[in-house]
Amino acid sequence: MIEIRLRQSWINTFLRCPEQARQERLGLVSQKESSDFLRGNAVHTAIEYAGRLMMAGMERPSLDEILEVAEEFIVSYSPEVEVWRDDYEPIVDVVRANLAIWYEELFPLLDPEAVEIPFERELGRRDNIKLVLTGTVDWVDKSGVLWDWKNPGREYQPWEKKRWDIQSHAYSWALDATHFNFGVMHGGKLQIIEIERTEQHKNAFVDLCWSMVPTIMSDAETWPQNWEGWHCSPIWCPVWQAGKCRGAHLGDNPW
Numbered sequence: 001m002i003e004i005r006l007r008q009s010w011i012n013t014f015l016r017c018p019e020q021a022r023q024e025r026l027g028l029v030s031q032k033e034s035s036d037f038l039r040g041n042a043v044h045t046a047i048e049y050a051g052r053l054m055m056a057g058m059e060r061p062s063l064d065e066i067l068e069v070a071e072e073f074i075v076s077y078s079p080e081v082e083v084w085r086d087d088y089e090p091i092v093d094v095v096r097a098n099l100a101i102w103y104e105e106l107f108p109l110l111d112p113e114a115v116e117i118p119f120e121r122e123l124g125r126r127d128n129i130k131l132v133l134t135g136t137v138d139w140v141d142k143s144g145v146l147w148d149w150k151n152p153g154r155e156y157q158p159w160e161k162k163r164w165d166i167q168s169h170a171y172s173w174a175l176d177a178t179h180f181n182f183g184v185m186h187g188g189k190l191q192i193i194e195i196e197r198t199e200q201h202k203n204a205f206v207d208l209c210w211s212m213v214p215t216i217m218s219d220a221e222t223w224p225q226n227w228e229g230w231h232c233s234p235i236w237c238p239v240w241q242a243g244k245c246r247g248a249h250l251g252d253n254p255w
């Protein structure tokens with residue numbers, strides 16, 4: 001039996017560009033640490049801290065307390081950033097503003113059952129292949145809703161997320177949930193996107209995962225390249241950054 005493990009974030013990479021996914025899976029390239037990750041992880045860490053206190057039966061922390069957790073995170077991890085897409089001070093300001101709006105508008109509505117919970121669930125077995133989905137859910141609320149925190153550079157289009165977002169399918173399937181919400185914090189504004197994933201959505205997601213298997217099992221030297229989209233650029237693709245694929249011909253500054 002051959003076991004294939006699919007991490008939710010890698011499924012997204014595969015769907016954007018199979019060749020990038022192949023090179024990341026084989027460890028030929030890796031994503032650089034960027035200031036976007038620093039901003040997002042600082043907010044995640046502070047929210048996780050708040051959730052764990054509540055799960056331990058303690059009082060809700062003050063806003064100052066969780067801001068302190070976020071700022072300590074930024075100080076500790078900023079030396080690891082390889083690509084600064086924003087300056088340090090504006091990142092601190094956005095993290096503070098995003099946590100403030102989360103604290104004021106969303107936190108009072110939440111009651112965590114689990115935070116930052118890793119999962120691993122078998123998608124099935126076919127033709128001597130066992131397919132396993134893995135990931136980490138940000139927040140499982142006692143209401144039954146799964147929450148994921150996003151700190152993007154711009155607001156999302158809710159209809160896009162509802163129509164084709166993979167993460168909400170994956171997590172709802174993995175945890176047998178129906179309701180998945182994005183808590184999107186952008187420049188101190190809160191956007192809540194509520195998504196319902198029924199059994200039909202989940203069955204379609206399982207089919208999608210199995211549709212990737214022939215490519216994963218192939219012995220092709222490269223997988224299909226997908227040039228079409230923002231991801232195919234020296235800013236976002238680690239394959240390009242490594243001077244491979246389109247990067248071998250077009251270099252660091254093609255446009």
Ligand code: SF4
Binds near residue numbers: 225
């Ligand atoms: S350069 Fe473009 S086509 Fe090549 S791996 Fe990266 S995203 Fe895919």
